[in-house]
Amino acid sequence: MDSSTSTPSRIVIASRESRLAMWQAVHVQGRLAALYPQSQVEILGMTTQGDQILDKPLATIGGKGLFIKELEVAMQEGRADLAVHSLKDVPMVMPEGFVLAAISERETPFDAFVSNKYAALDDLPAGAIVGTSSLRRESVLRARYPQLVIKSLRGNLDTRLKKLDAGEYDAIILAAAGLIRLGLKDRVRSVLTPEQSLPAPGQGALGIEIPADRPDAAAIVATLNDPDTAHCVRAERAFSRALGGSCQVPLGGYAIIDNGQLWLRGFVATPDGKQMVCAELRGARADDEAIGLKLAAMLREQGADAILAQLATHTATQ
Ligand SMILES: NCc1[nH]cc(CCC(=O)O)c1CC(=O)O
Numbered sequence: 001m002d003s004s005t006s007t008p009s010r011i012v013i014a015s016r017e018s019r020l021a022m023w024q025a026v027h028v029q030g031r032l033a034a035l036y037p038q039s040q041v042e043i044l045g046m047t048t049q050g051d052q053i054l055d056k057p058l059a060t061i062g063g064k065g066l067f068i069k070e071l072e073v074a075m076q077e078g079r080a081d082l083a084v085h086s087l088k089d090v091p092m093v094m095p096e097g098f099v100l101a102a103i104s105e106r107e108t109p110f111d112a113f114v115s116n117k118y119a120a121l122d123d124l125p126a127g128a129i130v131g132t133s134s135l136r137r138e139s140v141l142r143a144r145y146p147q148l149v150i151k152s153l154r155g156n157l158d159t160r161l162k163k164l165d166a167g168e169y170d171a172i173i174l175a176a177a178g179l180i181r182l183g184l185k186d187r188v189r190s191v192l193t194p195e196q197s198l199p200a201p202g203q204g205a206l207g208i209e210i211p212a213d214r215p216d217a218a219a220i221v222a223t224l225n226d227p228d229t230a231h232c233v234r235a236e237r238a239f240s241r242a243l244g245g246s247c248q249v250p251l252g253g254y255a256i257i258d259n260g261q262l263w264l265r266g267f268v269a270t271p272d273g274k275q276m277v278c279a280e281l282r283g284a285r286a287d288d289e290a291i292g293l294k295l296a297a298m299l300r301e302q303g304a305d306a307i308l309a310q311l312a313t314h315t316a317t318q
Pocket of ligand 1: 086087088173175176177178202203
């Protein structure tokens, strides 16, 4: 990208190569191409460590950062100008030197129940095997459906669906957004309500990451920002960050704009679902991060610290 002119001749988007990541990159490419018809908008696809290590739970191999490191190196080396991510996969504390410059409008933020035999979670018989590798989904399932058997499920969306179809699971839980984006909406047998399963912070939204020292790139992606989605996810991410949020903490956080106010709900639980604290808070949307911090403080008052302390010893012994 030529930073000396307002219309760059070339814009390069770094993306992971999974089908979902590519769909998201192509989506942003289309929007940028429409905004800057004189520019050549390209995608640089790459494989990350997170894509390669599939045999271990994400929580034990280093977490979310593993999916974005290679893309950041490409930006640092000037091979790319921006990176498109599922916001859910972006660490709560941005790596030094990088910022989220835009948050685009959200797709359905909810979790989806996917099964070839059953229509909904409530239809599953005792002993049914449900696939998920998210500690958040696991804790919720164990708390509300203790009769079910939770089995680990990793890999990209296609891999996960293949494992379901091969009969390894009676049902799996996936983010509805990913399935919808890939044209697999008909695989969604039912959408879990926020009361059944509160989404992960950022779920369904796209985050555009750029190097912090590239105001030219910030200007180019600024119009992709959806202010209401950005307020909501800022509240969710501040909440998660205040509780040490990573994929090692079973935590959900979900905000919407309701009657002009930001309404944030959140929970923290132990992976076995035996302890869970939930709270909600409303406030002005401009107070997004403050609402997130306050909600985290409310959960701490309810005993979130004890839950987090248990998690610390749990991961230390893994
Ligand atoms: N953790 C993997 C991941 N990261 C983003 C999505 C798709 C949905 C989204 O954009 O939030 C998924 C799949 C899933 O959780 O089932």
